[in-house]
Amino acid sequence: MKRILYILIFLLVGAGCGDSAAGSAPEQWVWDLPDTVPEPRIPEDNPMTAAKVDLGRFLFFDRKLSANETQSCGDCHRQELAFTDGLALAEGSTGDILVRGSMSIANAGYAASLTWANEAVVLLEKQALVPMFGEDPVELGMANMEDELLRRMRDDADYPAMFAEAYPEQTDPISLDSITKAIAAFQRQVTSFGSRVDQWQQGDATALNESAQRGMALFFGGTNEAGVEDAFECFHCHGGFLFSQSSDDAGQVFNQKFFMNNGLYNLDENGSYPAGNEGIYEMTGDPADKGRFKPPSLRNIEVTAPYMHDGSIETLEEVLDHYARGGRLIESGPNAGDGKDNPNKNTLLNGFAMTEQEKQDMLAFLRALTDEDLLTNPAYSNPFPE
Amino acid sequence: MVVLALTSVGCDSSSGEAGTQAVTVQFAAKVGTDDFVCGDTYDNLGANDNSLQLSDFRLYVQGVELKNADGDYVAVALTSDANPWQTGDVTLLDFEDGCNDSGTPEMNAVVTGTVPAGTYNGILFRMGVPFELNHENPATAQPPLNGTTMQWNWQGGYKFLRLDSGTFSMTDWRFHLGSTGCDGDPVAGGTTVCDNPNRTDVELASFDPAADTVVADFAALVDGVKLDVNQPETQFGCMAVPTDGDCAQLFDNLGLPFDGSEAGTQQFFSVE
Numbered sequence: 001m002k003r004i005l006y007i008l009i010f011l012l013v014g015a016g017c018g019d020s021a022a023g024s025a026p027e028q029w030v031w032d033l034p035d036t037v038p039e040p041r042i043p044e045d046n047p048m049t050a051a052k053v054d055l056g057r058f059l060f061f062d063r064k065l066s067a068n069e070t071q072s073c074g075d076c077h078r079q080e081l082a083f084t085d086g087l088a089l090a091e092g093s094t095g096d097i098l099v100r101g102s103m104s105i106a107n108a109g110y111a112a113s114l115t116w117a118n119e120a121v122v123l124l125e126k127q128a129l130v131p132m133f134g135e136d137p138v139e140l141g142m143a144n145m146e147d148e149l150l151r152r153m154r155d156d157a158d159y160p161a162m163f164a165e166a167y168p169e170q171t172d173p174i175s176l177d178s179i180t181k182a183i184a185a186f187q188r189q190v191t192s193f194g195s196r197v198d199q200w201q202q203g204d205a206t207a208l209n210e211s212a213q214r215g216m217a218l219f220f221g222g223t224n225e226a227g228v229e230d231a232f233e234c235f236h237c238h239g240g241f242l243f244s245q246s247s248d249d250a251g252q253v254f255n256q257k258f259f260m261n262n263g264l265y266n267l268d269e270n271g272s273y274p275a276g277n278e279g280i281y282e283m284t285g286d287p288a289d290k291g292r293f294k295p296p297s298l299r300n301i302e303v304t305a306p307y308m309h310d311g312s313i314e315t316l317e318e319v320l321d322h323y324a325r326g327g328r329l330i331e332s333g334p335n336a337g338d339g340k341d342n343p344n345k346n347t348l349l350n351g352f353a354m355t356e357q358e359k360q361d362m363l364a365f366l367r368a369l370t371d372e373d374l375l376t377n378p379a380y381s382n383p384f385p386e
Numbered sequence: 387m388v389v390l391a392l393t394s395v396g397c398d399s400s401s402g403e404a405g406t407q408a409v410t411v412q413f414a415a416k417v418g419t420d421d422f423v424c425g426d427t428y429d430n431l432g433a434n435d436n437s438l439q440l441s442d443f444r445l446y447v448q449g450v451e452l453k454n455a456d457g458d459y460v461a462v463a464l465t466s467d468a469n470p471w472q473t474g475d476v477t478l479l480d481f482e483d484g485c486n487d488s489g490t491p492e493m494n495a496v497v498t499g500t501v502p503a504g505t506y507n508g509i510l511f512r513m514g515v516p517f518e519l520n521h522e523n524p525a526t527a528q529p530p531l532n533g534t535t536m537q538w539n540w541q542g543g544y545k546f547l548r549l550d551s552g553t554f555s556m557t558d559w560r561f562h563l564g565s566t567g568c569d570g571d572p573v574a575g576g577t578t579v580c581d582n583p584n585r586t587d588v589e590l591a592s593f594d595p596a597a598d599t600v601v602a603d604f605a606a607l608v609d610g611v612k613l614d615v616n617q618p619e620t621q622f623g624c625m626a627v628p629t630d631g632d633c634a635q636l637f638d639n640l641g642l643p644f645d646g647s648e649a650g651t652q653q654f655f656s657v658e
Contacts, residue, residue, distance in 0.1 A: 041572070041573075041575075043575055111572075112572045113570060113572065118540065119567075119568070119569050119570060120540075120541055120542030120543075120568040120569065120570045120577060121539070121540065121542055121570060122570035122571065122572040122575070122576075123570075123572075123575060123576075125523065125525070126523065126524075126539060126542065127539075129524060129525065129534075129537065129539040130539045130540050132534075133534040133535075133537060133539060134539065134540060135488070135535070136556070136621065136625070142534065143488060143534050143535050144487060144488050144489070144490075144533070144534060144535045145534075146532075146533075146534050175525070176525040176532075177523070177525040177526045179525075180525050181525075248572040248573065252572075252573055253573060254573065255571045255572060255573050255574075256572070257570075257572065274619070275618060275619030275620070276619040276620065278629070281629060282627055282628075282629055283541070283566060283567055283568075283627075283628075284567050284581060284628070285566075285567065285581075285582075285627075285628025285629055285645055
């Protein structure tokens with residue numbers, strides 16, 4: 001059946017070809033990146049185009065992508081919060097509470113693996129299927145409603161033309177594949193490299209005050225007041241242009257996925273984390289993987305509270321205290337235990353002495369990683385009236 | 387309709403080719419001696435004689451081979467043209483009728499294809515989706531790999547077996563099986579290897595495709611399983627997570643190793 005339909009369509013299309021736009025070459029996508037930053041890896045089957053990115057922006061913010069039309073991707077990834085939601089744990093469209101917080105999508109095109117602790121999902125095109133169709137927990141709740149989703153797109157006043165423009169080579173461009181590709185293309189160009197730290201690194205000596213500069217030195221291996229070289233050890237996990245070692249780009253030839261245990265919990269002699277939320281252990285079953293999560297990018301960290309995979313630390317001050325101690329002590333309750341002694345903890349996290357001034361300097365540096373343009377750029381904004 | 391009629395004429399010719407014959411392998415879903423009926427409640431299940439209302443029963447099979455008169459297994463070449471249940475060498479067996487929101491009214495209980503002309507007694511197959519297809523992009527996959535409820539996107543593959551009870555609340559017993567411990571490579575752009583493939587190999591040495599049926603028996607699958615006991619803070623039933631001890635007996639009954647255990651002998655499938 002398919003073959004015959006195609007022939008028919010070919011005949012029809014062929015007849016009208018002379019005055020169509022089919023002859024015009026697709027425009028070259030140009031990345032607007034500082035020269036300190038490489039281009040992201042682009043899958044061969046999903047080249048960047050302005051029309052596709054524009055379509056992806058509408059889809060990302062459209063509540064039609066949830067079964068009950070109450071939630072869009074953008075409801076958990078809000079621009080003003082650097083595409084997070086301010087919640088400790090994300091909430092799905094039907095009220096399911098997820099076990100982890102919404103991660104920022106800024107620079108997600110550079111992530112070596114996606115979400116907090118998943119070794120399998122490395123492509124934005126495939127990741128989009130998880131919130132759309134996942135059943136346990138329900139996020140957007142579209143499982144078994146793929147036909148309804150496509151119907152909503154076809155019945156819309158604007159989408160048919162937008163899909164046609166984004167996929168000019170396709171005769172029937174409204175498909176699940178074109179949806180996930182457009183959303184992925186939109187996300188890939190939500191880049192964030194406009195912080196004061198970036199400006200300073202590009203030669204603007206006024207971009208960072210002295211406190212932030214001192215904090216940066218401590219972050220990148222400086223000697224603290226107690227006289228310990230590389231006392232803070234931050235950059236070993238949060239280094240590179242992403243401020244996360246879990247980093248990929250078009251020029252990488254090695255898999256740089258990275259997961260580590262930072263001593264948040266220690267429920268028993270095996271280094272257990274609260275059951276049901278033990279990092280990549282749940283995928284690998286290897287007890288040494290208990291508590292291993294992806295170190296998130298620290299870009300825009302000031303506006304993405306609360307912190308850690310489960311939102312269990314509310315402020316950056318407390319995050320610094322956690323690392324200064326070398327792990328978190330929970331004295332009582334179901335999660336009691338000293339994360340400092342977690343057997344899976346990264347060996348660099350041994351704690352450090354931190355004066356009040358050093359703490360303020362670190363905070364000044366971390367806050368200088370905020371990119372105001374990301375939070376307000378109209379190109380990344382919700383196109384639908386609230 | 388016209389197109390369908392025309393196409394059928396052109397595509398159904400394989401059975402007429404010299405030296406081959408059409409074959410249909412009949413499957414059935416049962417719960418003990420009873421037929422599986424979507425939405426029905428079955429009693430005396432598992433180690434603790436529990437009752438469950440079963441609402442989904444789907445599985446993928448691949449690599450079906452039949453044993454010829456010489457005792458050699460030969461592959462069944464699947465008929466995939468205009469057949470939404472088959473692609474490559476994979477077939478979706480679908481015994482639910484949409485009684486649950488996750489399902490569809492359409493059902494399929496057969497693998498259809500061709501084999502060299504001859505007589506056959508014995509069958510080999512594997513429950514699962516082959517590695518290459520399992521980790522392709524499901525958004526561009528051909529039926530029966532494009533339906534979203536058999537996709538298992540957080541694990542980067544498909545559910546090879548989906549058995550649900552109840553109405554899909556978080557406290558309903560369910561068993562979803564697929565490959566776990568899969569490793570994605572951002573440079574290569576896909577999945578490279580899975581620690582636990584979780585594909586069950588089945589051989590039923592005495593099986594006449596003209597007369598016999600391959601039975602997938604839920605009661606045999608949950609034999610010895612404590613259906614009313616759940617390891618704390620894990621999903622009810624088993625999502626094939628290697629850390630969920632509730633999976634151990636189920637895996638054993640499927641002839642699969644679990645968390646380092648030796649593989650048992652599969653008892654889910656039998657001949658009737």
